[in-house]
Amino acid sequence: MSDHATTPPTPPPTTPTTPAAVRLPSGFRAAGVTAGLKASGTPDLALVVNDGPDHHAAAVFTTNRVEAAPVTWSRQVVVDGRVDAVVLNSGGANACTGAQGFLDTHRTAEHVAEVLGVSAGDVVVCSTGLIGELLPMDTLLAGVDAAATALSRDGHEAAAVAIKTTDTVHKVADHHGDGWSVAGMAKGAGMLAPALATMLVVVTTDAVVDRADLDAALRAATAVSFDRIDSDACMSTNDTVVALASGASGVPVDAGTLTTALTAVCADLARQLIGDAEGAAHDIAIEVVGAASVDDALEVARAVARNNLFKCAVFGNDPNWGRVLAAVGTTRAAFDPTTLDVAMNGVQVCRAGGVGEDRSLVDLAPREVHVLIDLHAGGASATVWTNDLTHDYVHENSAYST
């Protein structure tokens, strides 16, 4: 394994503390207010507005076939590549709510459009919270009015706070170019799995970019960030990642530079999502090397990331590497079971499919855990981030709607 890096190729670890404030790129205003959708009385409605001059947009959505009404709506909104505003609510997912749910999303977009003087067809709607409940529309629409009044160049943090559900902290990230910047906000703490996590993300930039470049850059960025975190293997009905470009900086940015910037911001946010996953006590990087293809590496990494027994063992600080091999063995990836190597936090506990170094040498006390699996089948690699399975995960998710 000596020819492979022993640290995962992802951003440095973060702990779920309040991040440094991130400011909106030029051309944007935002707000976060308390509409009253959440019983907790915490902020629950956010608005992000692109004042231009450009109104380029791209988005990716959940691949769950049971998708929430706002996802169905917003897919249509972004088809023409123009978005003027994004309205986001926590306190209710508006999923599995039938025709009435879709009418409610439509009415929300119409109301935002009316208040801002834009077209409803350019308003993305995102919702998050409990599935299977209709939203209290009077409360929500009054919240839109309040948010529109509160819109400000300084509103990025407030908007990021208002989209939290079970998140313990709000998540923001940024990237600064020469005279231009990218900012991002995210929410998500459970139902985190590819493709995409249960999460809402708004990325804004004032760079002058080609509309097609923005779309390609966003897809490339999400493929190696949000698509590679898997907290609990549960795919959401509401996942939305939307990117908006105002062009207000006046600085043209090429496709490659834009992709690098968006990838940095998305990877930072993805790492924050794992760091704040419901009940987690460990953040675990599953790095697969020596794979015949990236797809093989991802299949193996995800199989391990989704293995409840392995995740329980990590919670118990137990380097039970047999559970890693048992998970690898369920995949179709190319490998020979008698040549598999596994290292946990630098200790090669499994060598050539059998017993390696003494498992008692592994220290799993730190929050961050690194599992390195060498398939010895090729030169491809991939890393998937996950969490351990804990009492607190069970506790939080056995009492979510009741």
Next chain:
Amino acid sequence: MSDHATTPPTPPPTTPTTPAAVRLPSGFRAAGVTAGLKASGTPDLALVVNDGPDHHAAAVFTTNRVEAAPVTWSRQVVVDGRVDAVVLNSGGANACTGAQGFLDTHRTAEHVAEVLGVSAGDVVVCSTGLIGELLPMDTLLAGVDAAATALSRDGHEAAAVAIKTTDTVHKVADHHGDGWSVAGMAKGAGMLAPALATMLVVVTTDAVVDRADLDAALRAATAVSFDRIDSDACMSTNDTVVALASGASGVPVDAGTLTTALTAVCADLARQLIGDAEGAAHDIAIEVVGAASVDDALEVARAVARNNLFKCAVFGNDPNWGRVLAAVGTTRAAFDPTTLDVAMNGVQVCRAGGVGEDRSLVDLAPREVHVLIDLHAGGASATVWTNDLTHDYVHENSAYST
């Protein structure tokens, strides 16, 4: 949904109490002894011997590509359809133990053969316990000697007890024909998932059967029993189900009757495995009806059975049906999201993909939970049994090897 049964087509519920004693069919002897493989000092080595006149055998094994040494060995043993003895140990899985592990399995079979006066090539070996540790062979072989001495027509219960790992009770079942019978023993309480659970099962019958019929009957029986329980989505490296037929009753039994009998015994044992799954507080039947094919029904049932958020909700007695729909939406099965129906314990909480009856009407206090999903896409159906995800599951599996 009214055209479908509202109770799952599986045996009545059992609770994890000690089952009534099951006797061996004629032609068999068995024993269970304490070899000293387990620190707990409880029985850990079992022997089942077929004295004939027939020595027909069939077996199915884990499909995990990382398979334990005893699985590799036993696959070869059963190829010719003859088995004279099965030796089973708890206290160590002998998986991921390399060439030495295979030599140890071979040596075990040779020793059993020598003691019993049979061929090592007719001795099936099964092991269960922690992965990645070599077995203490002197202790194990001395246990074989002790078991051979203890062999008895009354040894079925003792053998069933000796194969337990984290099982709280031993599992046995039987079926009685006219002058012939089938008996079964099983162990397994975690790492339970298709194909097959983490389990060892020995089924014995004194019926006079065709060897090919025994093989077909066992495969048919496991496909609708052990392959349809999924406690924790974790596939084992050691799963083995072996069926032995002695012909000692002198009663010929046709293929259909044999299949029915084996299916009854396997379904009974499978239900007992779910009833004793590690830390479980609920046994959950996921019944999918109206599917375009049995494969579709199984894919949907398994997706729900493996959804941690749903399983946590059931633990919390929370009828969070949105999590059922979110899981269904991840499958490739034929369905229209706007026609999905879901009932929980008889309350139709989701109708036509939207809100149905009040979720507060669902009573999840009983241990047994029934989730009925109608895909409205055809006439096929299937039921998968699973468990909830509990604090005790996390506790037990975070402290297994340490």
